Amino acid sequence: MTKKTPEPFLPNKLPLDDLNDFILKPDIIDKMIEASNAMGIYKGFLYNTPNPMLLISPLLIQESVLSSKLEGTHATLEDFLNFEAGNDTPIEKDEMTEIANYRTALYDALDTMGTINNDDPGKLPLSNRIIKNMHKILLNNVRGNTKNPGNFKRAQNYIGSSTEISYTPVPPSHTEEYMANLENYIHFDEKKILIQSAIIHAQFEMIHPFEDGNGRIGRLLIPLFLYYKEYLPYPTFYMSEYFEADRNRYIERLSDISSHNNWLDWIDYYLDGIIKQASRNTIKANRLLSLYDEMKVLCTSKVNSKHAINVLDFIFKHPVFKSGQLKDELNVGSLSTVYNLLDKFTELGILTKSDEKRNITYYSPQIILSTE
Known part of the structure; x- marks a missing residue:
């Protein structure tokens, strides 16, 4: 029935x-x-x-x-x-x-x-x-x-x-x-x-x-x-x-x-x-704030670029990204500027990058883990 x-x-x-x-x-x-x-x-x-x-x-x-x-x-x-x-x-x-x-x-x-x-x-x-x-x-x-x-x-x-x-x-x-x-x-x-x-x-x-x-x-x-x-x-x-x-x-x-x-x-x-x-x-939120403050100190002291804080802000909005996306965000003419910044952020441990030779993915494991 x-x-x-x-x-x-x-x-x-x-x-x-x-x-x-x-x-x-x-x-x-x-x-x-x-x-x-x-x-x-x-x-x-x-x-x-x-x-x-x-x-x-x-x-x-x-x-x-x-x-x-x-x-x-x-x-x-x-x-x-x-x-x-x-x-x-x-x-x-x-x-x-x-x-x-x-x-x-x-x-x-x-x-x-x-x-x-x-x-x-x-x-x-x-x-x-x-x-x-x-x-x-x-x-x-x-x-x-x-x-x-x-x-x-x-x-x-x-x-x-x-x-x-x-x-x-x-x-x-x-x-x-x-x-x-x-x-x-x-x-x-x-x-x-x-x-x-x-x-x-x-x-x-x-x-x-x-x-x-x-x-x-x-x-x-x-x-x-x-x-x-x-x-x-x-x-x-x-x-x-x-x-x-x-x-x-x-x-x-x-x-x-x-x-x-x-x-x-x-x-x-x-x-x-x-x-x-x-x-x-x-x-x-407090975990993310502490993380942002720590990363900001590193950026301002170790990265000699007017774009440093803008890059950090972009990473918080996009914890996984490609270099081209960051280039569009910063509105810079040259990818070499972007790659230099990415190398610095990677050296500081803020970013990790994938193993590909081309089309590399950059990501921030600390931000991702802080949301869990």
């Missing part, structure tokens, strides 16, 4: 009427305090570090890999770094492009979007317009590029396997209505920002407004929302590592909302993730 496909689920509109029933429970209060403290330490790092976006860029690459992995890609961090350097990898190009698109979507949103108190008329609020544009970038030139990129779904989508559908999201006829409600809630003055981010992510996943790419857009909304609300000075807080570590639990907690209106366990689970990822991000 064929199992019946579940009817489309229509979640409660936001804000939740019974939110205080969840957040006033002693266990949740304790976790909110712990999560706020952990995030406070991480925020302190971001506020007190010059150019934290540069230092966090290796973590964004890792986030792009892990978020895409939740959607079925198989690439590792090293695979993607080699792909960006132009090296062959065992992973299909389509998967690599998906990872690159994830990072591009975040950067594009950052360029376009202001924050809640920003008075720049050229900047947009975090809105469905931003979300749709991220989706268009995400599906550019990859699998799923025929699934209405940049627009809400026109056909009903489903969650589950090819043999069993476990969840039917909001139907297309109600998607605009629910996404308008979600957009309004993004601008709603909820007193507990971390709880609000938990609700936004879950509600987006239950709506599943696009025909493909919903999981990745939903995860991108977390750092963008925290940045938009000026809870963080940069959109550099990522949850995919936590979700990917036990994806079954992640799915179960989301499913419990639609099946039993169990927001409490979702919020509890999400706050655990905030605590863990804030601590891990702080450790990794």
